[in-house]
Amino acid sequence: MAIQEQLKKMILDVLPDVDCVIGWGPGPDPLRGSPFFMRKPEDVESFMAGPMAVQNPALFLPEYKGKKVGVVVKGCDSRSVVQLISEDLIKREEVVIIGFPCDGVLDVAKVENALASHGEPGEITAVEFSGGEVKVTLAGNTHSLKFDDVKADKCGRCAVPNAVMSDFFAGIAREASGVKDDYEDLAALEKMSLEERFAFWENEMSRCLRCYACRNACPMCVCRDHCVASSRIPHWISQADSTRDKLMFQVIHAVHLAGRCTGCGECQRVCPVGIPVLLLKRTLSKGVTELFDYAAGMDTESKPPLLTFQVEEATIKERNW
């Protein structure tokens, strides 16, 4: 892969100036990549971009505040980086951004679902990509899947396949698919009655394990160890295993991300019980876009809309009481 080689060369060039370069490397099995921290030139050998570069490496940047790091980003990841910079959570001069044209990433769950009848996920021995196909070798048999069928949902509506901001860029910028984000993911919910939606969340949240993987995978969750989920001052939610408190936490997460969420979808991807927690954030993002013509993480100069205001709000109608 020419782009992968180009990226490796860029990483090697950057490496001497930074603490480390964050990218992707081999994961626990051939279907999964993993975040990868490259400190020495020899580390770079195992670097991999492409459909298995699923995770958002921006997640790790705030931890490195004060040190200089490099980061390899997909388009969506780059929005997180930009948002972090715009909120002054990381410093622009402390991060070297390496971009590349992204063709979409794999939704591992979709692959596993597609091949569920053919064997256990642990039996996957090889995964190969070619010409819009994914060839998965499972329990000795090779199955061919269409990449479009198993790529992540967010890739289907991606408007930023290339990094919105980068210091180095490998290859030639790729055209966006041109698909407009019409919030199709919300449509199913919107078809339900209010009562059904309420019941939907009660049901979904009853499965929540309170593992907080969603929070831990979110690059914009800056509170980290000081999350209100576990504090007593303030005491927003109890530690009890109650659906109400679990839903409350999801709403807290969503409200904290209103006007900041870049829609990278990591929260939902990592949920071990498959709760569609991104829907809440997407609802707010949609509202923010409609009201303030704002999308998070597109440029470092604009302020998150809920951290600023206009004296006359053009789009907010006063209610006539």
Add this chain to the structure above:
Amino acid sequence: MAEKTFAYYPGCSGAGTSIEYDKSNRAVCEELGIKLVDIPDWNCCGSTPAHQVDHVLSAALGARNFAQAEQLGLDTIITPCPACLKNQHNALEHMEEPGFAERVNELTRRPLTRKHSIKSVLQVILEDITPEEVAKHVKTPLSGIKIVPYYGCLMNRPGKSMKFDDDENPMALDRLMAAIGCEVLDFPLKQDCCGGAAGVADNKVTSRLSGRHLQVANHLGADAMVVACPLCQMNMDMRQAQANAYYGTSIKLPVFYYTQLMGLAFGIDKSRLALNKLIVDPAPVLAKIGKSAEEAQA
């Protein structure tokens, strides 16, 4: 220039007392590219008498005209007559009030299916054509004659309802007459009432009111008065002798429809302007056209 097409409501007096207005108006609109499509088989809007009797009845008479206009597929109706304008404008406005349209429909039994608007021909010429464009059509500038524009009360008042020009100091006629070369005098009574239809009932009323206008115009040194309303024209022109008798004056002030003067300036054939229909003889004034310019050259 693209033609502008409107449904046209001529008004009853267009075939009688204001025949010269109807004729000259049609000629001027043709020249300016305003296409007038007469509303088929239109009826009287009821004028002042109808709204004096009942607002629903008045609106119903107008509503039948709108219903007739719907056959044309034209939603904007224009009319030269401010009385017809006002009555039917109010009909539309009242029909927006809750319950009113239903009462109108009970009388007409022809509910309207489209949204209508009505405005004056003058408004179309001022706003859609513009005085600048009018000036381009002028062949003979009417220099040398001093006119006072008289608007009457119905066309602009009240401003928040009629939404045309200024309801205290209208300038539409001032600007159009200036555009065709007239010297326009600042006429302080440009909107003061002439007595309107009260003249038939009691011509002393109109004599008293319009006589004042004539005197002020005369005092200002006007050669003629320009109007846009058949009622005003009738009170100022036809009843000028009555006013003279009332005040003991002997004023002879021709009272033109603005379209007549525009037609003259455009070089439209005089027969189409029906200047001979005016009661006070306009000939001495018409003879002055262009004179002062000649004098200046000499």
Add this chain to the structure above:
Amino acid sequence: MSVLNESNNGKELRIVGFLCNWCSYGGADTAGVGRFTQPTDLRIVRLPCSGRVNPLFIVKALLNGADGVLVSGCHPRDCHYAEGNFYARRRLEVFKRLLPTLGIDPRRFEYTWVSASEGQRWQKVVSEFTQQVHALGPAKFVADAPEFDVLKVCAE
């Protein structure tokens, strides 16, 4: 636990108001001084500023079984703290859009501006909002908070 639980008779609903001290709380006082009769459902939490209102307070109330939540502050530009209500306006407007996704009727939450002098306006706001909430009836709430049973036992 609100006394409403014990003797509600279905006539009153749980409506929580978050009011800024300077304008709307004053407006509610003005309404009282003027004896402008209002429905009794609303209970007011006094805060310094509408900017102090964390939308999550509203979520908390609604998930806990409030039937309606009303936020009121100074009119825009008149904030005692200059800018608090400007932020509140944005946050509450965005937040309102989250409610339908959660399955909560957005009409259960309104925000508005009432100044300290607008007693009659306050009466109107309270009356209309209360009416609006009553038209929707009692709200659903997420039912399985553990304290629930304990409290119920206590009440019995």
Add this chain to the structure above:
Amino acid sequence: MRIGVFICHCGSNIAGTVDVAQVAANAAKMPDVAFAVDTMYACSEPGQQAIEEAVKQHKLTGVVVASCSPRMHEPTFRRAVERAGLNRYMIEMANIREQVSWIGKDKEANTRKATDLVHMAVEKLRLNRVLIPKQIPVTRKVLVVGGGVAGIQAALDCAEGGMEVVMVEREPSIGGKMSKLDKTFPTIDCSSCVLGPKMVDVAQNDHIDLFTYSEVESITGYVGNFEVTIRKKAPYVDWEKCTGCGICTEKCPNKKSFDRHNEGMGTTTSINIPFPQAIPKKATINAATCRKLVDGKCGVCAKVCPSGAINYEQEDELVTVKVGAVVAATGYDFMDWTVYREYGAGRYKDVITSLQYERLLSASGPTEGHIKRPSDGKEPKNIVFIQCVGSRDVSIGRPYCSGFCCMYTAKQAILTKDHIPDSQSYVFYMDIRSPGKAYDEFTRRAQEEYGAQYLRGRVSTIVPLGDKLLVRGADTLAGQQVEIEADLVVLAVGGEAAHGAPQLAEKLRISYDSYGFFMEGHVKLKPVETNTAGVFLAGACQGLKDIPASVAQGSAAAAKALGLLSKDTLESDPQTASVDLKRCVGCGKCWNVCPFGAIREMDMRGQIKAEVLEAVCQGCGLCNATCPQGAIQLSHFTDNQVLAEVEALCRC
């Protein structure tokens, strides 16, 4: 915690529609409540004593009083518990009068609601913490914005009280509207003779630092410690050097500059001193008409100036001062009467405003006190005064009465007769509003002694007829339409908020009404205070008023400022935000949104944290609502306290 709950009857105000005994009984069952009782008047002397005794007897550590609005009596009960030895912040109030008993008659429902409100107060109180006010040093200096008669009075009184004063006036001279008046009602004494000495006092007072031709650019800080940036507009004259000799104004070749002081009734030179008694008496160049500044050709004034004060290169200058209190005295302006198109909208030269007429009457005016009408300089004989032009007119959005027009019109009618004995004045009025000392007698004199013809009715239109103006009005008392051929028409134009007042209000963080007048703290009880501590109001900026009322308010505002700054320190309200440093991640959202700059970034062993400047924090809690991890909490309104109140109401 041991909580005492006191349910007030307020006579029958509360007890009439709330079962107070039942509420007390309910309260007794609430958590931590050690004592609950109903009491006749909690705020009365015995009521307060009962609270104090109960605190001691039952060893209470916190008190809930359910009575009227905390906006009314919170300070009272804070003092009461303090006397009983508790911290003054260990009290909460439940508003069961304004928000319960007075707004509904259903006793059962009211009793339930009162119980809920008490429950909320108890739950909140359980989380109250002892708060100790801090002493903050103050700057003993007062900023007076506006140099009209109200501002002048406030400044002189403050200086008299030993306070340093900074006065800012946007015009080149102080004096305000009063300096344009010829005489004043109801005594017909000369305006400049009354005002002049006060203006001189301002100039000569060592305690007053005068900035004219200047505006307030911005204000930061808080009561006792405001920091004000003043923009000194460039007069293109070095005022340090200018002696006010006036040679420049004699030689300036452009004599057609708009004369602001004379309301356009005359013209003036591009470089000018607004009027002979101006304070400071310094020249200012009108940059819009000065030939040198417009196209570089001229420079006469620089050549003739004996002290070399002219400086065409001069630029605006920003000056920063620290003050402890602010008196806003920005006065008023006249509304734009040209919206009255029926009066000619300014097209008729002989239809003028009352203030323009004042300049015609003034001996120092453009006509040297001879009434000459603008069109042809003739002396008018028939003069029509029209009152309520721009007052009490809903259709133009001015429903209020301007208050002073009736009086100044009567004065002008009297002066007209004095100036032109064979003249006749006609005054169209709707009502004569003259409720001041010797005021009504004055309007009677205008009619009885000076023969002004008063006509009760509005004027519908003014029509120019030859060199006359036909005024068509009504005399509703005679039930007639009336017409007069006038030589001059004077419009008693109503006042409106000073132009730019809302912008200043926003800088001062004070409220203003829909017309732009500044809001007082309480209509009756705090007429010169605002709801922003340390900012006071004087004169017409708060609402139109005449000279005596403006002067009185100037003195009142000064007294308030003097009282506030009488000590070297102020007690700060400890209900401020504070940061839990362990939880703060230094994300900076709080300091980005804080409207007061009260939160700053600090370095704690290499980690960035937020820090609250307690003295600057105003306690709005915006930071609290913004901080995602809840690391910054507003004392007394913490998340947990609000959540406790919410839980008290809805938990099911």
Add this chain to the structure above:
Amino acid sequence: MEPIQLGRGDTEFIRKVEEESRQVVKKCYQCGNCTAGCPMSFSYDYTANQLMRLIQLGQRERVLKSRAVWMCVTCETCTTRCPNEIDVARVLDVCRHMARKAGYGGVFNNMRVFADSFLQTVRWNGKSHELGLMALFKMRAMKPFSDLSLAPSMLLKGKLPYLPHRIKGRSEVAGIFKRFSEQQLKELHAQTTDDKKPAGGDK
């Protein structure tokens, strides 16, 4: 002049005027601007502002029997300049409607006769017919010779056609009038039956 018996004002009349005109007559504070600008003032018995005042006091009879309600020419000067944004002309129009229904105005009221004559020609022809109108009016008003001097010149100029223009849909227009008359009659009947209660105060 008989004193107005306050407290016996016809509140139903006030309500009806406000409802029909969609104006709030209470807003009038009697500045007199309507009177001041009224071109027909000279012909009124009560001035415009007095009419507004009488309406505020519920003086139905005085208002409806006044000459002024008939003389207003609806020039809307009052409406345009009212500081309280009251459409005074519309209020007077409504009073005129009520006066007509109440049978006031009489056969010698020229303004009324003119309106009636005008509408009669419209009812017959679908359009107004000026000559027919004049003839009808002069006859009804018993003023056969007024304006007679105008006729020859107008006829000569061809500005007064002898025969009316009749529209095709005149039966439709006549239908509008017919239904209107029926409604009026019905209303009148309903009113007389429930008007048995004591009438409003003023005499």
